[in-house]
Amino acid sequence: MSFREHLQADLRLVLLRVLECAPGYECNSSILQRSVEDYGHNPSRDQVHTELSWLAEQGLVTLEKPVATVVVATLTGRGQDVAKGRSNVPGVKRPGPSA
DSSP states (O other): OOHHHHHHHHHHHHHHHHHHHSGGGEEEHHHHHHHHHTTTOOOOHHHHHHHHHHHHHTTSEEEEEEETTEEEEEEOHHHHHHHTTSSOOTTSOOOOOOO
């Protein structure tokens, strides 16, 4: 796996984990973009939208687009299983054990 693929897999896991902590398990792409910066990522809004679309294709989130530039993502049960490490999806980093 290339360095870029490692970063992409980690970003996907971080997006799922941020959604897991969000009220109602949902968050808009603007807040998600800022939140993942706290975990060492610096994605563009377009990159966040791309990764959210990929996560939606895998059934890990659902997406709504209330306005042209913002996407609202909601974590699914399957997405929560992946965020907690109970299930694996190729392309999403598996979380490490809790300390």
